Amino acid sequence: MILSSLNLTNFRCYKDFKIDFAPITIFSGPNGIGKTNLIEGVYLLSLGKSYRTNDNLELIRWQEDFCRIKGNVKNDVLELIIDKNSLQKIVKINEVKKKNIELFGKLKTVLFSPETADIVTGAPRLRRRFLDVILSQINREYLCNLIDLQKVIRNRNALLKNIKEKRSTPEELNFWNSKLIELSKPIIKERLKLINYIDGSINPLFSYFKINKGNLKIKYVQSISDLDYFPDLLFKNQEREIAFSSTMFGPHRDDLRFLLDNRDLSQFASRGEIRAVVFSLKMAELNYLKQKDESTLLLLDDIFSELDKIRREKLSEIIKDQPTIITTTDEELIGKELRKKAKIVKLDQLAD
Incomplete structure (x- = not known):
């Protein structure tokens, strides 16, 4: 054991x-x-x-x-x-x-509890956590990048607030913007690789647990449509971010969508369908981790x-x-x- x-x-x-x-x-x-x-x-x-x-x-x-x-x-x-x-x-x-x-x-470990259904129906942070827990167990670099990103966001948000209150200048954002971009790229890259694996393997599992047939797809929804455009996106939204004292773009704002026959599961799925999706997700998570260990x-x-x-x-x-x-x-x-x-x-x- x-x-x-x-x-x-x-x-x-x-x-x-x-x-x-x-x-x-x-x-x-x-x-x-x-x-x-x-x-x-x-x-x-x-x-x-x-x-x-x-x-x-x-x-x-x-x-x-x-x-x-x-x-x-x-x-x-x-x-x-x-x-x-x-x-x-x-x-x-x-x-x-x-x-x-x-x-x-x-x-x-792979945890499966009654609250796990929140991955599908709950807040986006729960879906991000689902990805982060998997990747952090097998990829030390990913975990370190994630920890560093959280620090960057805290510092950047504090600076945005200081700029709003006229205690700092917008030019001071340059350093934190570059760190945000630098850390976001490898985090998003690893998440996309994981999503591609789960999306490619989940339908046989879904068919096993669900009595009725259907095509299940998982989509990673990025707050940044093009990472090469990230610097321009930050510049164009700078005043908005200052007004809200919040970093509005990056991996910490991304989400997952679950589509059953191209329909958003969170909008129409029955409790039984959600259970079947979660079971399939957890088995796909287990299989992914077992590939590594x-x-x-x-x-x-x-x-x-x-x-x-x-x-x-x-x-x-x-x-x-x-x-x-x-x-x-x-x-x-x-x-x-x-x-x-x-x-x-x-x-x-x-x-x-």
Whole structure:
């Protein structure tokens, strides 16, 4: 198993919890017992941050001063500690302190939860995050460029505000404009390569999960139609950006569109169609990461309760040989053959 064990100390509802994983591990139990907290803990070891909250205090058990998440991943011991008083996040790999960025790629994960449907119907930032999480796990240069871009945008926006308030001059934008252009090009290039892969591979997956036929396309919508025109675009929109104190063009403004038979899914799709799209996206994401690293871990948080019987059986079949951690309120929802192969942990019995 990629992740052989997990130890949680003062994390969410867990005082001290340790589990050894099988290639497929199922956590079952009623709502509120802490199943999602386990998935979140694994995700934190993978990416260094939660997918549920931006407030690290929420991760620390009530009336405790810190939390610790520790896991054995292949030949490494990954550890993340959050201190309540300083709110400092400490990352260790094999007992040696490291930067948060060093976690990326050590434990590659694909997360699938009920909230994942927001990729299709939610805000554009969720779709950008979908792309960024995939690429950041396999491409260190992309991750560094992304971090640098965020810094450039913050500094550029602050400068735009100062110009608006007559405390700086427009000429000072030249440096930040050049940095914005320099970083945008490789980020957009890698995103387009990923989208081309997903767009070229998603229809067989979509047909597998969807009962009715249809042609699914994914389109990357750029705020800059032509990167060679980017300097002119910034110059022509300079007064507008100053007025709003905001950088209006760049990868941080791009989006994805999902088209089913050339119709925008976000405008007309049924809940079932959206589920089928999201399932297909997540399987395409898994396949893409596995091209780079076979040891990619799938995290399924209470997904089987969202599906009808046919799709439950299809999902069980497609992941039967895939290292996976599953949570469910009812293990009977999971395919029989998959259950036979899995280690089943009944959390309500552990609580007793």
